[in-house]
Amino acid sequence: MPDPCALVVFGVTGDLAKKKLIPAVYDLGNRGLLPPGFVLLGFARRDWGDGDFEQLARKAAEQHARTEFREDVWRRLADSIKFLPGSFDDDNAFDELDRTLVELEASHGIAGNVAFYLSIPPAAFPVVLKQLARTGMADGSERSGWRRVVVEKPFGHDLDSSVELNRLVDSVFTSHDVFRIDHYLGKETVQNLLALRFANTLFEPVWNSHYVDSVQITMAEDVGIEGRAGFYDSAGAARDVLQNHLLQLLALTAMEEPVAFDAEALRTEKHKVLGAISLPADLELSTVRGQYEQGWLAGERVKGYLDEEGVPPGSTTETYAAVRLGVETRRWAGVPFYLRTGKRLPRRVTEIAVIFKRAPHLPFAKTDTVELGNNQLVVRVQPDEGVTMRFGSKAPGSAMEIREVSMDFLYGSAFTESSPEAYERLLLDVLLGDKTLFPDHEEVEASWQVIDPLEEFWQGRIPQRYRAGEWGPRAAEDMLARDGRTWRRP
Amino acid sequence: MTVTLWDTTGGDVVKALAAERRAGAMVATGLALTLVVTVDEKNVAEAERAATVAAQAHPCRLVVVIRRQLDTANRLDAEVQVGGRLGPIEAVVMRMYGRLTLHPESVVLPLLASDCPVVTWWHGAPPDEIATDPLGVLADRRVTDSSLAPDPIAALRQRAADFSPGDTDLAWTRTTPWRSLLASAFDALEPRPISATVASENGNPSAALLAGWLGRRLGVESRLEESGGPGVTEVEVLLGDHGEDAESGCSIRLSRPDGRLATFSRSGQPDRQLPLLRRQLGDLLAEELRRLDPDAVYAESLEQATALEGLSSRPPRRTHRWQDPAASQTTS
Numbered sequence: 001m002p003d004p005c006a007l008v009v010f011g012v013t014g015d016l017a018k019k020k021l022i023p024a025v026y027d028l029g030n031r032g033l034l035p036p037g038f039v040l041l042g043f044a045r046r047d048w049g050d051g052d053f054e055q056l057a058r059k060a061a062e063q064h065a066r067t068e069f070r071e072d073v074w075r076r077l078a079d080s081i082k083f084l085p086g087s088f089d090d091d092n093a094f095d096e097l098d099r100t101l102v103e104l105e106a107s108h109g110i111a112g113n114v115a116f117y118l119s120i121p122p123a124a125f126p127v128v129l130k131q132l133a134r135t136g137m138a139d140g141s142e143r144s145g146w147r148r149v150v151v152e153k154p155f156g157h158d159l160d161s162s163v164e165l166n167r168l169v170d171s172v173f174t175s176h177d178v179f180r181i182d183h184y185l186g187k188e189t190v191q192n193l194l195a196l197r198f199a200n201t202l203f204e205p206v207w208n209s210h211y212v213d214s215v216q217i218t219m220a221e222d223v224g225i226e227g228r229a230g231f232y233d234s235a236g237a238a239r240d241v242l243q244n245h246l247l248q249l250l251a252l253t254a255m256e257e258p259v260a261f262d263a264e265a266l267r268t269e270k271h272k273v274l275g276a277i278s279l280p281a282d283l284e285l286s287t288v289r290g291q292y293e294q295g296w297l298a299g300e301r302v303k304g305y306l307d308e309e310g311v312p313p314g315s316t317t318e319t320y321a322a323v324r325l326g327v328e329t330r331r332w333a334g335v336p337f338y339l340r341t342g343k344r345l346p347r348r349v350t351e352i353a354v355i356f357k358r359a360p361h362l363p364f365a366k367t368d369t370v371e372l373g374n375n376q377l378v379v380r381v382q383p384d385e386g387v388t389m390r391f392g393s394k395a396p397g398s399a400m401e402i403r404e405v406s407m408d409f410l411y412g413s414a415f416t417e418s419s420p421e422a423y424e425r426l427l428l429d430v431l432l433g434d435k436t437l438f439p440d441h442e443e444v445e446a447s448w449q450v451i452d453p454l455e456e457f458w459q460g461r462i463p464q465r466y467r468a469g470e471w472g473p474r475a476a477e478d479m480l481a482r483d484g485r486t487w488r489r490p
Numbered sequence: 491m492t493v494t495l496w497d498t499t500g501g502d503v504v505k506a507l508a509a510e511r512r513a514g515a516m517v518a519t520g521l522a523l524t525l526v527v528t529v530d531e532k533n534v535a536e537a538e539r540a541a542t543v544a545a546q547a548h549p550c551r552l553v554v555v556i557r558r559q560l561d562t563a564n565r566l567d568a569e570v571q572v573g574g575r576l577g578p579i580e581a582v583v584m585r586m587y588g589r590l591t592l593h594p595e596s597v598v599l600p601l602l603a604s605d606c607p608v609v610t611w612w613h614g615a616p617p618d619e620i621a622t623d624p625l626g627v628l629a630d631r632r633v634t635d636s637s638l639a640p641d642p643i644a645a646l647r648q649r650a651a652d653f654s655p656g657d658t659d660l661a662w663t664r665t666t667p668w669r670s671l672l673a674s675a676f677d678a679l680e681p682r683p684i685s686a687t688v689a690s691e692n693g694n695p696s697a698a699l700l701a702g703w704l705g706r707r708l709g710v711e712s713r714l715e716e717s718g719g720p721g722v723t724e725v726e727v728l729l730g731d732h733g734e735d736a737e738s739g740c741s742i743r744l745s746r747p748d749g750r751l752a753t754f755s756r757s758g759q760p761d762r763q764l765p766l767l768r769r770q771l772g773d774l775l776a777e778e779l780r781r782l783d784p785d786a787v788y789a790e791s792l793e794q795a796t797a798l799e800g801l802s803s804r805p806p807r808r809t810h811r812w813q814d815p816a817a818s819q820t821t822s
Contacts, residue, residue: 222501222600296596298500299566301589347504347600370783371607378604384508388604395522396547397780405522406606410512469596488605 002431003145004037005113006104008097010088010128011120012042012053016152018060020183021119024423026061029077030070033428037109039080043097045087053083066421080108088124094131101137105144112145115179115430121231122154126168133172148177150430153244154235155180155441158455159448166441179430180444184245184350185437186422186429188411189385190252193352196379196387198257203377206356208331213374214483216338216353217249218490219381220345222297224468225319229310237289237321238458241341243451245350247274248439249381250337253352254327263435267443274446278326283457288464288476290320292344295468302344302468318463319343322476323454324483336483340476344468349490350381364400371403376488385411492574496567500597503568507582507601510572521580521603523779524551526625528594529613531556534583536771537613538576543772545579548779551603552581555625557591564588566597595624602628607782611775614638621654633778635660636695646695650796655784655806661695662788663774664721667766668700668744671754672725675742676708681729686712689726691719700725702795703787720749721768729757 007025009017028034042053058078062069084100086093104110114137118128132138138147151169156162169178184190197203206212219241225232232240251270258265280286294304305311305319320342327337356375369392376390387409395401429437464473471487480486491513493506525544529537534556541552565587572580582601586594602608610629612620620626620634636659639645649659676683686704690697697714700722705712708727717723724745740757744766752766789802 296590296593298504298600299564299586299590299593299597300499346596371781376605383505384511390605395780401780403522403782404606406604469593469599489602490604 001033002035002428003113004035004109004111005115005145005431006039006041006101006108006110007115007117007427007431008041008043008101009117009119010043011118011124012083013044013046013056014119016119017042018056019064020421020423021117021427022057022060023064023066024421024427026057026065026069026074026077027067027421027424028428030065030067030073034077035431037111039082039104039108039110040077041097041100041104042081042083043086043093044083046083046085048083048085050081050083054078054081057081066424088120088127088131091131091134094135094137098135098137110145113147114145115148115150117150119152122156122165125151125165129168129172138172146177146433147173148179148430148433149173150179150181152181154239155244155444156448157235157239159445159452162441162444162448166444170441175441176435178441179426179435179438180440181426182244182248182439183422183426184381185248185439186424186426187381187385189379189381189387190249191437192385192387192411193252193379194261198261207354209333209335211356212332212335213355213357214336214338214485215250215253216340216355216488217246217253217351218339218353218488219245219341219350220347220471220490221341221343222345222348224292224302224305224344225308225311227309229308233311233315233317236317237319237341237343238323238451238454242321242323242339243447244439244444246339246341247277247447247450248443249350249352250277250325250327250339251443253354254329254332254337256329256331261436263438266436267440270439271442271446273327273329274443274450276328276332277446277450278328279450279453280324280326283454285482286324286479287454287457288320288322288473288479289318289458289461290322290342290466290473290476291315291317291463292319292342292468293465295344295470297344297346297469304468305344316460316462318458320345320463320466320472320476322472322479324479325450338480338485338487340472340487342466342472345471346469347490348383351488351490352379352381353377353488353490355485355488364402368400369402371401373404378488491572493570494568495570497565498568499566500600503566503570503582503584503597504600506568506570507572507580510570511580513572521551521606522548523607523609523782524553524602525779526553526555526598526608526610526629527613528555528557528610528625531558531585533613537611538581538583540613540771540775541581541611542577542579543770544775544779545577547776550579550779551601551606552576552579553598553601554581554583555594555598556583556585557594558585558587560588560591562588564590566590593624595628598625599628607631609633609779609782618648619652620657621652630656630782631778631784632657633660633775634658637661637664642693642695643698646698646792647796650792650798650801653789653792653798653801654804655786655789655802658778658785658788659695659699659792660771660774660778662699662785662791663777664696664769665700665703666777667769668722668725669703671744671752671764671766672704672727672742675744675754675756681740683708683710683727684730685710686725686727687715688712688722689715689717689724690722692716694719694721697722698795699788699791702793703791706790706794723747 255269255273322340325337354377372392378388392402393405466473567585569583607630609631611633616634636645688701701712726743742756746752754762
């Protein structure tokens with residue numbers, strides 16, 4: 001159970017707050033994981049009172065909460081839902097916020113502990129952080145409890161801006177109190193990857209270049225840019241997804257065993273592996289950018305990227321990116337890591353596929369094994385969280401024919417309690433002060449060091465077209481075909 | 491368990507299937523392939539029965555696509571079954587209306603089992619070009635049935651013209667028992683074959699393919715003869731030594747006048763009777779699902795039967811040239 005505390009959310013009227021944060025707070029409350037002294041304080045430029053915000057929060061919880069909506073739970077929580085109107089450059093509003101937090105110590109017993117959640121565009125970071133510094137709210141030593149800040153991606157748009165942002169945040173709060181959210185790390189299966197690797201004896205012996213042929217990490221989305229043209233067009237798939245989620249998944253897949261399952265040990269190993277990532281020599285042949293055109297997806301007609309509202313004509317922003325990376329360590333030398341992400345692909349799916357080498361010798365007739373592919377271990381991050389193993393098995397019948405079969409471990413059916421939402425888990429960790437599942441600024445900067453040369457190379461180039469509803473551009477298939485491989489169909 | 495979704499979306503079908511799998515995880519283990527079936531409304535029950543039989547030997551995910559009328563609003567109805575009336579398989583039966591009938595792949599693609607081979611089966615008239623059809627492109631094997639065409643021999647020619655490795659024809663599958671019996675006879679053949687004749691009811695594509703196979707394998711001329719059926723009724727191969735003519739030689743004959751029991755005769759040896767049943771659709775399909783690599787013997791028999799060359803050397807994968815009729819209307 002966390003200490004008594006307040007959660008202050010800036011930008012509380014945004015999508016993220018409504019769809020993820022507020023429902024996560026409700027779910028935590030419903031599961032009895034919020035301390036008795038807890039306040040959710042919304043801050044936004046709205047002419048609202050506590051009641052208006054409570055209405056919005058209630059609706060958000062009813063619509064998006066994972067657990068059942070219960071009136072009595074809500075009524076208890078509703079008392080602790082406060083709202084403060086104000087814009088980010090309004091000194092009075094922030095003075096008022098500081099006063100309110102002090103008052104809440106007496107009225108709600110929050111004991112001076114406050115977590116600030118910055119659910120706002122990166123451009124607004126400096127002004128809010130300066131306000132927090134000016135009022136002294138950010139400094140726990142001046143107040144009676146702890147002060148933490150939660151930052152959402154994007155963590156900058158290249159190495160320089162990210163270093164700048166990190167310096168700014170760390171100068172206002174101490175770096176120990178900064179929580180960078182990569183919601184992928186809060187997912188059950190991502191944590192299960194660590195369990196799979198480090199709690200078992202079955203996989204560790206083959207988890208290296210002697211047995212692994214290649215690794216494919218895929219994050220596919222069926223949705224388009226969903227009205228986020230302004231942000232998306234200036235970022236693109238590589239900055240939006242590759243830099244954070246995919247490189248984090250790569251790090252967890254490739255890292256060495258941490259000496260303990262704690263924040264410090266995990267960060268050390270992830271940082272080592274991120275630093276060991278190498279880019280291919282020929283970026284032209286080993287990277288692909290794509291942009292979707294109109295097509296049919298899941299039974300519906302969808303627009304092309306250039307026809308989406310708010311996208312400038314002739315935009316060369318990529319909505320698909322695929323890249324081959326190497327990890328220059330003894331364990332992984334020579335094993336390609338293929339990363340891909342895209343929008344408007346046939347299905348929403350994120351998975352890590354470890355593809356093993358073929359058996360060095362097959363004592364069967366050649367025709368018996370034509371349908372046998374490489375053994376695979378697939379960690380499905382979402383949806384249908386679980387693990388699949390693929391291996392060869394004899395097809396029933398009088399002839400000796402070997403074909404591939406898969407063995408499935410499905411999370412939902414194996415555990416009675418459904419897996420908590422990523423935000424629920426991460427929010428709880430923030431309140432508990434556990435940084436195990438949060439990337440620190442060194443990791444973020446190491447990731448940008450991978451992405452920056454790619455972005456530089458891609459600058460001014462026109463992305464390949466792919467039809468909405470297919471698995472990315474043809475060039476991505478060709479890229480793997482050149483290496484004698486094919487993409488898995490997730 | 492069965493879930494029926496009326497006027498739904500592809501995304502919801504994917505979710506329903508996932509939920510059903512979760513609920514009934516016992517039945518759906520070890521998927522070997524995805525079987526996509528396109529069929530007309532009136533033949534749905536027959537196709538489902540056959541797929542159920544085939545699925546007992548080859549655990550698969552069954553995706554049935556039924557295209558209803560084109561001139562109406564877009565609409566998708568779906569039935570998701572895991573261990574329901576179709577037995578221990580996962581099945582999604584979908585009915586499509588409107589422009590969606592032109593883009594069934596947009597719904598089928600997200601439903602394919604991960605990284606498993608895909609077999610598309612047209613139970614009924616296939617499109618003229620199956621290798622470039624949206625549901626053909628995503629498949630490793632494409633199964634048609636020429637015997638269902640109004641003119642089966644013309645259908646066979648079309649299949650040859652459009653052939654790409656991975657295609658197969660249930661008319662060819664029907665010849666398997668004939669071929670294995672005949673092949674075993676030739677294993678111990680002293681006099682060389684000089685000609686072959688296949689008798690069947692008129693326009694039987696299996697007979698044409700069987701004749702093609704005999705012609706190619708034995709390197710002799712093979713002829714088709716008309717009989718009263720049912721199906722293929724007799725195969726006769728005349729044998730003789732070099733330089734001798736047919737009159738002097740002996741022959742082997744496999745005849746099956748009633749569609750059930752065959753008589754194997756060879757000059758100088760007593761006749762033998764063997765069961766040679768006309769098989770059910772499900773058994774034929776199950777046989778085709780056993781191998782998922784291209785069938786080269788079919789390709790050469792089809793070449794021989796239709797006098798077309800180089801079928802097996804065609805590229806195994808073709809691409810679907812995608813066109814949106816609605817889009818071309820608005821731009822022109």
